[in-house]
Amino acid sequence: MITELTHKRFAAAPLLLVGVMVLTGCKWDNSEDYQIRSEQTGTEDSIETGDETSNDGSGTPIDNTDPVVSGVAATSEPLENANVCLDINDNAQCDEGEPSTTTDSRGEWIIRLPDGRLTTSTRVIVTTTDETRLADSGEIATWNFPLFGWAIPNGTDTVSGVFVSPISTLVENEINRLPSGDRDEAIRNVASKLGTTVNILENYLNPPAGLTPTEQDEYQRLERIAEVVNELAIEIDRNIPDEDRASLTPDELGNLIFDQINDGLEQVVEDVNRSLIETPDNRDFDGETVIQQTVYDELKAAPEISAPSPTLTELETRIANAQNNSPFFEKSGFETYPVNGAQTIDLHFFRNPLISTLNARRAQLHDLEVELANLQNTPEPPAPSMRDTNQIYYEARRRIAVDTELDAAIVDIQIAVPRNNDFRSDATSFQIISETICTDGDFQCDELMSKPGRVRALVWSGFSFREQTIQTGHAGQQRYLPLFELGDIVANSQSTQFSSEMNFREFSLDGLDARDVIEELVGGESVPGTNSFTFGSEAKAYTFSEALVAEIVLSTWPAGGTGNLCDAPGLPDASVTGSCNLVYGRIGTTTGQPAQTFADALYPVAQQNSDYTSLLENGKPVDALAISGPTDDVFVARLFGSASNDDGIIKLYRQSELGDWETLQLTGRWERSQEASFERIDLHLPAGFHYSDAKLGFELGHAYLFERDGYLRHGWVVPETVNVDSLFNRKQVRYAFNQEAFNQIITELNRLGLLTEHPYYTRQLIEDVEAAIQQTQEQIDNINSPGGSGGQTE
Known part of the structure; x- marks a missing residue:
């Protein structure tokens, strides 16, 4: 269910995942350095099965008479006396009768399955009690939110090494945020946000033996990230009022908290990366100190809690049931053909920081015009309206098929922004900004959040294996081809070997309240005001994702x-x-x-x-x-x-x-x-x-x-795991609209007076007002000067 608790569920923004090549036959080894690391981390990662008992990788005996699931629960330390359960009925909470146990002094747990081995991927939930402590320091675990992990069946009676932590809980939160709910995609996204190449579900407190120094350093970094995330979660948990907490289920509480952490994850990673330089010794690192910085004040505040609207509940259902359909292609028998002129549009809203300056200049000009009118004995001009500083402007990115040939379509990507060329008017109009406009100086494209110079996928230069040389990519265009089925398409370039796959799913917006839809599906700032409108029957939206098919060099x-x-x-x-x-x-x-x-x-x-x-x-x-x-x-x-x-x-x-x-x-x-x-x-x-x-x-x-x-x-x-929007410096988007939906959004928001022009045009308007101020002042000075016309009019 979409609620305010999961308000940001549909606004994921993956950072770039840096890949690691797995190589064999290495001829050189820093044996001295490696030996030191292995001595520090010496762990067992296999299970002996020749006896009636075995261990789960950390020495805990396991009774092999029944199938078992085992693992470790930890934050920055192992959790002792925490409750662990297998969420068999998949409702994100521990129910009576579900297999459960308690962690020991090392945070380890074992759950026996007398009814048979694990056959489906199952959520593992860890909750605290009054007896739960941090195993190393002995501190009481003072939080109420659950931690989540996953037990994955492997075809045997023993599923071991399940590590439940703040990082695995971030993965669970990402699964909830994704329209697809795909676990593997969620793992990739979180790893991308953390900027890591190692397995983020591995036990960072006791990672596998035989790691390279770089990998060992990386697990220590993940340990610090987990510590900061946990401290931030605890602080958010403390700030939630009891009356609000009483209305939340455990999984709603966890989603609420980790949604907020997700929004600040970039800051957490940045601070942890910096700490590796400034406080290299783990004993000197303190996650609680990190979140005391003022930059975390907003993140630590209690989130807003309200009941879901009927629109949000219905919207979630429609997204979950979105159909495999692409506006770029139509199906005819067993073939797919491109549709010339087909397009999708995505939106981002932003605040215009120059409105207050424009208001001040217009007021200054009006005062001078009143003074001039009095000197000339003419009627005073009407006072200008003061712009609402809460007004927003938009950037719309349009993908449009501009040419079709056989089974391929050339798809261009353009940016549009609202403009206003009359400083006396508050009206705005739609303005297409393309790369051509940028290059001939008509628009400063570096002012755009999504820069046309990188909006088109192939502006980066790359290797041409066909020509055995390095050259610039093709004119910033993408060539789209159908792949496998309607809705899955691929873009490629022979010159750069660039290839990306895009998947569209279509759902109707008919009859839904636009304000709630915009809040969920449009990126950036919220829409100001309270008024809304209802989408028409032809308004459609798309959930889509774009991913590289292969790495780019x-x-x-x-x-x-x-x-x-x-x-x-x-x-x-x-x-x-x-x-x-x-x-x-x-x-x-x-x-x-x-x-x-x-x-x-x-x-x-x-x-x-x-x-x-x-x-x-x-x-x-x-x-x-x-x-x-x-x-x-x-x-x-x-x-x-x-x-x-x-x-x-x-x-x-x-x-x-x-x-x-x-x-x-x-x-x-x-x-x-x-x-x-x-x-x-x-x-x-x-x-x-x-x-x-x-x-x-x-x-x-x-x-x-x-x-x-x-x-x-x-x-x-x-x-190939990189988010394509991240690569080409585009705004992160997961949803797009058809032309009908976009037109209705812009028309209605304009009618409600909520939209203003792009700051580029505001800056031009301010310059025009300042020129008018100077001209008016010169007229006043001329009248007041000796020999001037005084108050006489022609």
Whole structure:
């Protein structure tokens, strides 16, 4: 049921998931470093089954006479004396008669299944009692919300290793937010938001043995994230009034709390990433201190609770039963054909921060015009209306099939915003903003939340395996082809090997209250005011998702191989190097010279733990790679190994003061990709770190190095699990409208006086008002000056 408790259920915004290539046959191993890590984490991850008892990976005996489900419950510490149940009837709460148990002093639990083995994926619910404590510190677990996990059948009598934690609860919350309710998609989305490549459902307190240093660091990072998430959940729980709490079921309470946490998850990850630099010792990290920052004040407040409206209840049903249908294609027999002119439109609403300034300027102009009218003995002009500062503007993104040929359609993506060119009027009109308008200077597209420069999927340059070169993508267009069935379509480009799959599901909005629908399906700001309207019979909406079919390999490369893309003075011109995506810092030389081979950028393994700093130039190691990190400090990375090896270690350094560097405890890893279509070295840096300009307001992917035309260069690998909107810097959307629904929304909101123009046009209006102010003031000064016309009129 859609309620205010799950108000943000349909507004997921996945961050970019950075992929990790699984390689075999590694020739090099930092055995000393690995040995230290394995000694710290030595755990069993297998179950011996030759006896009547076994263990669940942590030493707890299991009676093998009945099928069992076992695991661990924890936050930042294991939970002792917590209740655990299997949600057999799938109602998100523990009912009488459902299999249950209690956690022991290590947070471990075992549930026997005398009626037979587990055959379906089953929710595991952990709840606290007055006796529940944090096992290590002994502190009482002072919260009321449940934690969720999942037991997945494996065809045997033993399902073990089920880890229930704040992170697994985030996954449960994401499942509830997704229209599809797909668990695997939810796991990918949460992992993407956390910026991790490891298994987020693994026991981060006691991860598997044999991890690389980078993976071990990552589980320690997840432990910190879980601690902050739990502290934030506790604080929200404390702030919910008792009368509101009494009206909530346990799962509603959990969804309410974790919906709010989901909205602040980006801030949590950012703070945890920063803490790995500022407080590297886990004993010095305190999640409760993190959430005391003022940025968390709104997140900690008690959420609003109200009963669901009939529209929201009906809307949820319609979304759940949405039909597999695409406006871009029509089915004829066993064939599908594109529909020329077919389109969908998605919306985002924003506040216009310039309205108050425009109001002030209009009032100033009116005062001057009144003064001028009095001097000229003419009627005073009427006072201008004051704009409502709560008014919103929209950005609409339209996908439209502009050309069709056989079974393919060229689909263009455009952006539209409301405009107003008359500063004396409050009326707005619809304005299409395209890439053409952007490039000829008629509109400053950098003011858009969704930038046309990246709105079209192929504006990024990439490798062309067909041409064996690197070139710019095709004119920013996407070619769509039907895939498998009506509603599933694929976009691709031969030049970049880019391919994305888009899935549409259609549902009717007929008869639904528009305000409730807009609140749920439209991104950004809420609609101000209280009035609403009802959707007509032809209004339809779509739930859709777009995902890459395969990874994208990117590298910055100028069209034609010419043009100076090097923005630093003294660096080689791109007409010579072909591109400025060069790797500088060749060992033993100067930053003014790029490396020529991969070996030029590698340190010997013997130096990886030394204090070797090399020659310094301008306070920076000249033979290290410059990287950006989670803080504003200057960071560099060094790669250790041999050019003949398949993998190695990446050490990170931070400049503490000019010419002085400290070695970070965090490590990365480089790997020679065995499955790539060209020879390359993939760089896997710790979370929050990016090589070169790989973070352009969003994460582009993990970096790689390759040799071309006599130089060592870099690019980025974007895994197929990335959210496509994130990749191309578009606003996150899950719902779109047909033209009829969009027209009704804009027309009615305009009629209600709730819409205003885009700030770009407001800025122009302010300039026009200021010009009128200056002109009017000059007229007044002219009249008041000696020899002026005084109060006489013609």
